[in-house]
Amino acid sequence: MATSVVELQQLSNQETIHMRLQAPGRATSPPKPFKKGKIKLDPLRALEPARKKLTxxxxxxxMAVLEDTRKRIELxxxxxxxxxDLDRFSVMFGSDLLELFRTHKATQESYNELRASLGDLLDRKERADSPAGSQRRGSAASVRSNASVTSVDDKIDSSTRHLQLVEKQLRHSVKNILRSLATNPGAARAIQELKVERPQHVSTMMQALSELRDIIMEKLxxxxxxxxxxxxxxxxxxHQERQNAVLIxxxxxxxxxxxxxKDAEVKKKNDVIRRxxxxxHQIEKFSDEHIKRTKSEAEKQESADQKNSEGKxxxxxxxxxxxxxxxxxxxxxxxxxxxxxRGKKFKLETEVENWIQRYDTDMGDRQSQFEEMDTRYTEEKKQLHELEERFTTLETEYKQIQEERRIAREKREAAEREMQMMIKGATTIQAFWRSYKVRKALKSKKKGKGKGKKGKK
Incomplete structure (x- = not known):
């Protein structure tokens, strides 16, 4: 991984090669020469790249390789x-990926054991090679110690070889796990969403990779x-900063x-302040004397005013x-x-009491009269109510009788009018009939006279 980072750094330092893909069957045109012009930089974004995307x-x-490397390191x-905690992810990972994790666990345990045993052997060798250990051993024991040192060296060599083999297996196991996670994006996403506290060196490394990605992105x-x-x-x-320093x-x-x-001016003003x-100070002295004179004059005026006030x-x-x-x-x-x-008031009070007594007696008499009249009024009112009820009944009967009489009268008048009309009609008919008979008789007479005249001729 270190070599890949170095290669990326070298690529970022090289010039960017701009490539243009040509469509098949289309003639190529010669590239236009690059015009060197002065590009104005924004002071606020002078150190930011003009482009925002890689072309x-x-x-x-x-960038894809770097991002993939960062994700793999995170996994x-x-x-x-x-x-x-493999049991927690048994359902999510599946049997194949779970078997890879178990194999990796066994390999890592064997790696840790070999590393611990190698550390013990190295400690034994250091103790044997130390000057204090060689002084404690005698001549007879030196031979045995040399043999033991040789056996320790052999064990160290064999442990180192085994450790290298296990380390190689561990790397292959990690690669296999990463390949399996690449084919299982759900498991990879679940691992990335884990909320656990990682060691400090891992967080530092991830932060360094993020910074490296930003640097390479800016370079590209x-x-x-x-x-x-x-x-x-x-x-x-x-240059501007240097000029500013000179100006400062x-x-x-x-x-x-x-x-x-300013100090000289302040000194002058201090002298003025002292004066x-x-x-x-002199004014204060003068004011004290003036106050004393004023106080004495006020005391004299006070004594004179006191004498005048005593006379008043x-x-x-x-x-x-x-x-x-x-x-x-x-x-x-x-x-x-x-x-x-008070005498007049007493007389008036006695007269008022007499009038009150008279008023009470008079009102008592009037109250008794009122009660008698009230009883009479109630009785008469009761009688009036009875009479009104009777009158109401009689009035309804009277109205009914009057209505019947009116109807009979109207019928009678109608019959009389009809009779008069019939009589008038009969009279008229009889008059017409009589006149008709008279005319007919007159006509018959005229006809008889005419026939008689004709016979005479």
Missing amino acids: TVEAQRV VSYLPFIID LTTPVEEQEKKQYLTQVT EQLEGELNVALED LQADL QAKLQQEVSTLRTQLQNLISEHKESEQNL
Whole structure:
């Protein structure tokens, strides 16, 4: 795997070969010369490749091989966890893949045993070859120790050969497992979805492979022209940084000068502040004297005001005494008027009580009269109700009789009208009949007269 990584690194350093596939039966045209133009780089994406996808088949193959290698290493990193818990994956893997895992487990156990025994043999050899061990052995024991050392060397050689063979078997077992997982994507996906904590060196290796993939991807996406432009851009950035460093030194010098000027200005202002503080101290002294004078004048004014207030208090006390005498006189006068008013009030209260008693007696009499009238009213109302019921019955009967009379009268009037019409009609018919007879008689008379005249002639 290390050789493949080195080869990938060499391929990334080589120039990218652009290939164009031709359709059969189509004439080829000569390639156009490459025009060298200045490509403007975005400062934010200056170090990113312009292309986002691989266009050449070789680059795609390189990335496919690298991605396949990373996935296989990830699957191999889960093998210890799967071997420790094979019963959990027995249904998912199937019999063939499960047998491969069991074979790998047995091979790994034998590998660990051989490695442990080889380590013990190497420790024994180191103890035998150490100077302290050779001093403890005597002349007679040296021969036996040499023989034992020879046997240990033979055992080490045989263990090393066995270990190499088992290591080779272990590699073949891993390859067989990976081939079987390639034909069983469901099992591979289940292994990748395992949530177990892998050792630190495995996580570091996977992270390094991911970083290597990103680096190779960036190398494959970057064209030689872009690489040259990146170098130019980095050169420009370095040159600009140097210019900025020179400018920073100049600005620092100017800053130091400005700081010195500022310190001098601050010193001047401190001197001004000291003078102002001295003036302020003098002003405070003057203000203290002014306060003392003002306080003495205020005390004098206070004593004068106190004397004036004492005179005013004496006058006010005299006025208070006179007002108190007036108050006593008014109280005595008001007592007399109060007694008179109380007498009037008593008289009015007695009159009101008398009127209330009269009102109560009068209202009692009126209440009794009202009750008598109420009883009479209820009786009369009851009689009225009975009479109204009777009147209602009689009224219905009366209305019924009147209705019958009206109907009989209407029938009679209709019969009379019909009789009059019949009489009138009969009279008219008789009149017509009489007139008809008269006319007929007159006609017959005229005919008789005419016949008589003819006979005379």
